[in-house]
Amino acid sequence: MRTGAGSVxxxxxxxxxxxxxxASAAAGIISSSxxxxxxxxxxxxxxQQVEDTYEQLSLALGEAAAANLFRRSVFFVxxxxxxxxxxxxxxxxxxxxxYLPWEFNQLLVSTMRQEIKNLxxxxxxxxxxxGLPPVGCAPHFLEEYGSQTGxxxxxxxxxxxxxxxxxxxxxxxxxxxxxxSMISYCDTFEGSVDILNNRERYGFVTTTDACCGLGxxxxxxxxxxxxxxxxxxxxxxxxxxxHPTDAVNRILADNVWSGQHTKMCYPLDLQQMVKLKL
Numbered sequence: 001m002r003t004g005a006g007s008v009x010x011x012x013x014x015x016x017x018x019x020x021x022x023a024s025a026a027a028g029i030i031s032s033s034x035x036x037x038x039x040x041x042x043x044x045x046x047x048q049q050v051e052d053t054y055e056q057l058s059l060a061l062g063e064a065a066a067a068n069l070f071r072r073s074v075f076f077v078x079x080x081x082x083x084x085x086x087x088x089x090x091x092x093x094x095x096x097x098x099y100l101p102w103e104f105n106q107l108l109v110s111t112m113r114q115e116i117k118n119l120x121x122x123x124x125x126x127x128x129x130x131g132l133p134p135v136g137c138a139p140h141f142l143e144e145y146g147s148q149t150g151x152x153x154x155x156x157x158x159x160x161x162x163x164x165x166x167x168x169x170x171x172x173x174x175x176x177x178x179x180x181s182m183i184s185y186c187d188t189f190e191g192s193v194d195i196l197n198n199r200e201r202y203g204f205v206t207t208t209d210a211c212c213g214l215g216x217x218x219x220x221x222x223x224x225x226x227x228x229x230x231x232x233x234x235x236x237x238x239x240x241x242x243h244p245t246d247a248v249n250r251i252l253a254d255n256v257w258s259g260q261h262t263k264m265c266y267p268l269d270l271q272q273m274v275k276l277k278l
Contacts, residue, residue, distance in 0.1 A: 139219030150208035
């Protein structure tokens with residue numbers, strides 16, 4: 001439910017100034033994604049919540065102060081995996097009959113562009129935009145597509161690579177059309193592949209088997225009981241059939257912040273973005 005702007009209190013304002021998360025489990029770029037998983041907040045609805053926040057801050061601080069706060073803030077956008085994992089690749093509602101992979105990618109990217117434009121319209125100027133990871137390397141798809149030796153599923157990864165290319169092109173085009181803004185695209189795919197190809201350097205024992213799950217690669221039955229989990233998640237790239245472990249997320253976060261292990265973000269990493277004055 002969207003919160004009425006008149007209900008905002010001083011304590012809420014103090015909290016919002018420090019940062020707000022609009023994330024929603026199972027959400028996708030388009031509203032249909034993840035619908036079979038229950039209630040979730042789509043990207044469009046999340047952006048509407050950001051607009052509500054802007055309205056609340058404008059009432060509490062004044063329009064000029066709210067605009068200045070949004071212009072200085074960095075907005076972190078990471079969404080899209082569920083559009084493939086829980087929608088397109090499952091062929092929910094016959095989506096594959098309506099969209100070829102490249103057409104589906106164009107739908108996703110055009111939707112993303114519109115929502116970034118909606119953010120721009122409320123004075124958002126600094127955005128970190130995350131690409132998608134190698135979904136075709138997730139244990140679920142290794143099991144489902146019959147990977148013999150842990151090789152990733154090229155068909156899925158090729159679709160994701162095409163999406164990432166279109167997303168990066170869109171972000172570059174957007175900042176060329178809006179020179180008072182900055183979008184940094186972070187290549188989650190390449191950052192993840194670097195980990196998969198150099199597991200020993202990063203301290204991982206396995207890059208294919210989920211820490212928690214049943215079946216080949218732990219990709220057949222999802223993690224539902226604590227007893228199913230391995231003893232040391234930090235030695236695994238994958239926590240469950242779809243999600244990486246905290247150890248992987250920490251490496252990727254370091255890369256997004258400063259490129260500590262490998263450069264992922266172009267043209268600026270998050271640390272540089274924070275310091276950027278537009």
